[in-house]
Amino acid sequence: MSALLEATIVATARPCPDVVQIDLLPHGEGIVFEPGGHIDVHLPLEGGVQVRSYSHVAIGPDRSLRIAVRLLPDSRGGSRAMGRLKPGDRIRVSAARNDFPLSFAAPRHAFLAGGIGITPILAQARALKDAGRDFTLHYCVRDRASAPWIAQMQAEFCAAFTLHDDSAQGLLDARAFVGALDPETELYMCGPHPMMAAVKAAWSAAGRVPARLRYESFANSGATDSVPFTVQVAETGAEVAVRRNQSLLDALLMAGQPVMYDCRRGECGLCKVEIEEIRGEIDHRDVFLGDAGRAAALCACVSRLRGGHALIRIDSISHGPHV
Ligand code: FES
Known part of the structure; x- marks a missing residue:
């Protein structure tokens, strides 16, 4: 993981009522602006630190990075916290990979x-x-x-x-x-x-x-509104309730379940859990699983159940950590 840096908020604006635009100046040299790239913002939330990724929109003459956040009514807490930032505030950020690079070679x-x-x-x-x-x-x-x-x-x-x-x-x-x-x-x-x-x-x-x-892709983009549901983890027996405004991944982590993750956008598949039994339907919001994989698995960072309950297996417990 990239080193954590402090960044100072230098300006905020509302380009429309439910989007906040934030210009932040990272301290040090660790973050490079790339079209398609993003930074990770480390937010103190719910007694821990949660990471949210935001794409670079632009870079200013002072090397400040512009990001933008949609303020969601059923926010998992991240957009609310970002919406409260004001000039002079400090946050912690780290550079993330550019998983969406622009090719100039295309005709x-x-x-x-x-x-x-x-x-x-x-x-x-x-x-x-x-x-x-x-x-x-x-x-x-x-x-x-x-x-x-x-x-x-x-x-x-x-x-x-x-x-x-x-x-x-x-x-x-x-x-x-x-x-x-x-x-x-x-x-x-x-x-x-x-x-x-x-x-x-x-x-x-x-x-x-x-x-x-x-x-x-980005999270919170399901075909239907999010509703609460519950899962039981087959390997540990833990019963975990997932709130409407919380991801399955966050609920598992808060319950101390050792699920691995990386992108938090439904792209890498590292947080995949297998579905052993289900009462309800899966709302797949990832771009990682193909049609064949979707019947019996979901990516916990973005996908969820449309209510009900599932017995799940966590890849990183059953098969050991990925490297
Ligand atoms: S963390 Fe990458 S797909 Fe969930």
């Missing part, structure tokens, strides 16, 4: 962002613009009032920018969207799970080259 680029998924996409689009490259940027929003930076992007990217307002136009037609892209296009997307799942299915159905679809 054509398109970007698709949904909601707060615009944060890494905006940094990538600006990098291409600065390099004098052509691209298109499609921004899907629930409604105009809930989306940050629309006017700014319209001014910045002009004809390359398209806004898709779900409240007026309905959900994005993923097939039509993919079908309209030149076959040589490399598509970068970040947004809620249902949008990304539809585009991935359309990409595959259209016979597009899998490597030309690059994406990054």
